[in-house]
Amino acid sequence: MQIQKFHGSNTKEIMQQITEALGPDAIIITSRTLRNNQLEIVAGLLVEETETATQNEGEKISAETSRPQFSSTADLIRERVENLAAVKPSPRTIASFDDQETDTTPGKADTPVNDFPLSKDIKSILEDMSPKRDEPKHDPNSLIDQARIFRELDQMRKVLQTQNDLIVWRDTVHKDPVKGESWELLCRAGFSPLFARKMVEKIPPQFNFEQAQDWIRTVLIKNIPSVEKGRDLVNTGGVFALVGPTGVGKTTTTAKIAARCVMKYGKESVGLVTTDSFRIGAQDQLRIYGKLLGVQVYTAQTLDELRTLRQTLQRKHLVIIDTVGMAQRDERIDKQTTMLKETDASRILLLNAAAQSETLDDVARHYKVGGLVGSIISKLDEAIRLGGVLDVAIRNKLPIHYLATGQQVPEDIYACNSNVLVKRALGSKASSVFDVTDQERGWIGALSHKTTVA
Structure with missing residues (x-):
């Protein structure tokens, strides 16, 4: 695996460096913020073993080259056997052959040439010389190992995705502090991180924090499903x-x-x-x-x-x-x-x-x-x-x-009065014991999109 370090002031810049150096198949391994507020990302690229591939290719070529010679020899023997079987033997030939036999059992000279044991031996040799196709072997243990590998790869993918989300969210908050403060305001009020993040992402980019607060109040008031007056x-x-x-x-x-x-x-x-x-x-x-x-x-x-x-x-x-x-x-x-x-x-x-x-x-x-x-x-x-x-x-x-x-x-x-509810919700203050640190806010913000919504 080819591994390199990349540095930059923001995620977009570093991701461009990674793409140029390692290509689109690169994966992010780790990331951190340096003391000079620079981002450092360690990325890698999986590289196949070329030597093994070359060796296997050589063996494949060698095997393919030798097959025609082997096949031609087999064809030659097969052709000769067929020629011998096609020739009808004369009585003289059989008699001379029987004269060489030590066993003089009556009727032995009447044995047909086609049933002669030599032809069977040659056929068995031809079968042995013919290339045999290896049948795949299904090892249950190998299937279990493959399943385990897939699970580990999936876990690794989730870890890398989480780290990437953390980098993106941290970069977003760094570039637009108003969204970070607004997200924190909603979380302190008791809204879920997912709800807060979805709302913060829609805040107009030109708003300051006071304008963002007014925008949040307006959106909440409109979205609270209060029953219309006279419909209770x-x-x-x-x-x-x-x-x-x-x-x-x-x-x-x-x-x-x-x-x-x-x-x-x-x-x-x-x-x-x-x-x-x-x-x-x-x-x-x-x-x-x-x-x-x-x-x-x-x-x-x-x-x-x-x-x-x-x-x-x-x-x-x-x-x-x-x-x-x-x-x-x-x-x-x-x-x-x-x-x-x-x-x-x-x-x-x-x-x-x-x-x-x-x-x-x-x-x-x-x-x-x-x-x-x-x-x-x-x-x-x-x-x-x-x-x-x-x-x-x-x-x-x-x-x-x-x-x-x-x-x-x-x-x-x-x-139900939506205005009163929103005013109380955004103005509530919990004990400082339940406050989170800046680092913890980053974790929660990056992971908030994974929350399951009913």
């Missing part, structure tokens, strides 16, 4: 089931929405149903809220019971079903989803703003399999960073109906 649950009405993991605030949020509906349309307009028979006191909690609002609370634990209640409450403007909390990987989610679909209930997912971004993404991916018509962001009062929950809502296209900010019923619930 209370105004549209229907049958809705609040779903999500345990502890996200489904029961409290159910009471808050019911209270808003009672204040606007009266207590006869609301129907409350609970399917939570697992959590101790869950039904009692909703019944207390229902008593305060003057709304009856029904219980349904089976599909038949839920169907019956669906018919009973069909004249209600709004029916809210408080479901049992289930972790996103719980196998019972499928059964719950089927039960709600059978009764034409639309599912609303509650997203805990204080949860980890990875957890929120996992929750959204699993719950949206059964179909979701929207979301409600809860526990905004407990969250330090809002970027994670906004990232999940944007990427999964989950319309946000309400924002829940506390435990008080009915005060702590508001219609």
